[in-house]
Structure formats: structure tokens, C-alpha cells
Amino acid sequence: MFTGVITHTATVKATKKTDEGLLITFARPAGWRDLALGESVATDGVCLTVAAIRDDEYDCLAMPETLARSTFGQQMPTIVNLERALQAQDRFSGHFVQGHVDGLGVVTAISKVDGHLATVRFEATARPLVVYKGSIAVNGVSLTVASVDDDRLQVALIPYTLQHTTLGSLRVGSQVNLEFDPIAKYVVNAVKLGQTNATS
Numbered sequence: 001m002f003t004g005v006i007t008h009t010a011t012v013k014a015t016k017k018t019d020e021g022l023l024i025t026f027a028r029p030a031g032w033r034d035l036a037l038g039e040s041v042a043t044d045g046v047c048l049t050v051a052a053i054r055d056d057e058y059d060c061l062a063m064p065e066t067l068a069r070s071t072f073g074q075q076m077p078t079i080v081n082l083e084r085a086l087q088a089q090d091r092f093s094g095h096f097v098q099g100h101v102d103g104l105g106v107v108t109a110i111s112k113v114d115g116h117l118a119t120v121r122f123e124a125t126a127r128p129l130v131v132y133k134g135s136i137a138v139n140g141v142s143l144t145v146a147s148v149d150d151d152r153l154q155v156a157l158i159p160y161t162l163q164h165t166t167l168g169s170l171r172v173g174s175q176v177n178l179e180f181d182p183i184a185k186y187v188v189n190a191v192k193l194g195q196t197n198a199t200s
Contacts, residue, residue, distance in 0.1 A: 001086045002042045004094035004135075004142025006165045008032075008082045013057055015076060022062045022072065023051070029082065040099065042083040044166070045140030045177040046070050047099025070101045070177045071139075081140045081165050094142030095135035096182050102126065105138070107174040108152065116157040117146065118170055122178055124151040128188050129180035137179040141165050 008029040016023045026043070028035065035058060039050045048060035067073030086092070103126070109119040120138065122130070130136065130148045136155070137143070143155040162168035170176070 002047070002083050002094075002097040002099055002140070003086055003090075003092055004083070004097040004137045004140060006081045006083055006141055009079050009164075009166060010082055011079055012076060018061070020061055021064055022067060023059055024048075024062055024072070024076075025057050025059050026080065026082075028053070028055075028057050032084075040085045042081075042085075042097065042099045042140050044071065044077060044080040045097070045099065045137050045179055046072065046101050066101070069103055071104065071175050074104065074175055077166070079166050079169075083140060095137075097137045097140070097142060097179060098182055099140075099179070100182075101177045101179050102129075103178055105176045105178045107170050107172055107176065110170065110172060116159075116162060117154055118157060118167070119152055119154045120176060120178070121152055126178075126180060127151065129184045131181070131184060134184065135181045137177075139166060139176050140179075141167055 014025040052059040
């Protein structure tokens with residue numbers, strides 16, 4: 001479980017195709033001396049498991065499902081947002097993020113007139129999961145939906161986010177990993193099941 005509050009960014013140092021998927025090597029942030037094998041790390045919003053650790057780098061394996069639903073299977077990013085798993089004593093500053101990316105979004109506009117606003121196109125079938133002033137994770141960053149219309153949503157990026165995450169490098173056409181609020185997913189699923197049972 002994560003919160004969408006990014007603590008570090010890191011470079012992607014290498015990739016290697018294997019029979020299981022894609023092995024990705026990341027630079028190991030300074031201060032991560034206690035990084036452990038098997039630990040979960042949200043990487044651009046994707047929950048990846050640490051498979052190997054070396055002095056200044058570590059490896060994670062991206063499975064076919066991950067490659068199919070995230071930017072890792074499209075155009076490998078050069079720098080990624082990182083967040084280690086939430087601990088019981090941590091402050092909960094973002095929202096519930098599972099690291100289970102639902103799919104890709106595409107940046108269609110960036111406006112700097114009234115703040116720094118990014119417009120992202122998403123799959124229209126996910127519209128029930130996007131709520132005005134609700135939460136969404138974009139490349140692992142917990143953000144608030146500033147507006148939503150059909151298959152477009154808009155998020156405001158504050159200066160801190162622009163400086164401390166990769167979202168400051170977004171451009172029109174950039175692909176991003178989207179994870180919709182898991183609470184919304186459970187609610188929508190329950191409503192659908194209720195409607196199905198009522199008509200059966």
C-alpha cells in the first residue's frame with residue numbers, strides 16, 4: 001500500500017528481456033541502505049518487487065500484465081517516481097494507492113495561465129471512476145481531479161510537485177500511468193453487481 005507521495009526520483013539504468021518479463025535496473029537512491037529483497041516499491045505508480053540489490057542499483061521484474069498496462073511496455077521512461085511501501089507509523093498525506101495501474105492516459109493540454117494545469121485523456125469506460133475533487137494517481141503521484149468531462153480530466157500541479165517528481169517534464173502527447181481511486185472501483189463494482197442481481 002502506498003499514498004502517492006513521492007520521496008525520490010531515479011534513473012532507469014538498463015533493461016533486459018527475460019522469459020518472465022522485463023528486468024529493469026534502477027539507480028538506488030541515497031539513503032536507501034535498508035532496501036530489502038522482496039520489498040515493494042511504487043515506480044511511476046507501478047508496484048514492483050525488488051529482485052536484486054547492488055551497491056548503487058537494484059532490479060525489478062515487470063510482468064507481461066504490467067507491460068501491457070503501463071508505460072514500461074510502451075516507451076520506457078528514463079527517470080521514474082519512487083515511493084516505498086507505507087509503514088504503520090507513517091503520516092498518510094495522499095490517498096490509498098495500490099500500485100495497480102489501470103491503464104494509460106495521454107496528456108492533451110498543459111496550461112500555465114491559472115496555475116499549472118494538465119489535461120489527461122483516459123479510457124471513456126473509466127468515467128464512473130473519475131470524480132470531481134476526487135483522487136487519482138498519475139505516474140504514482142497523488143493528485144486531485146480539478147475537472148472532468150467525458151474522457152478528459154484535469155489536474156493542478158503545484159510547484160513542489162513539479163520540482164520533486166517527473167510531472168514537471170510532461171508535454172502534450174506524453175503517456176502517463178493512471179490508477180483510479182480504489183474506493184471508487186469497489187463502489188462501482190458493488191453497484192454493477194447489485195444491478196445485475198436485480199435483473200437476473
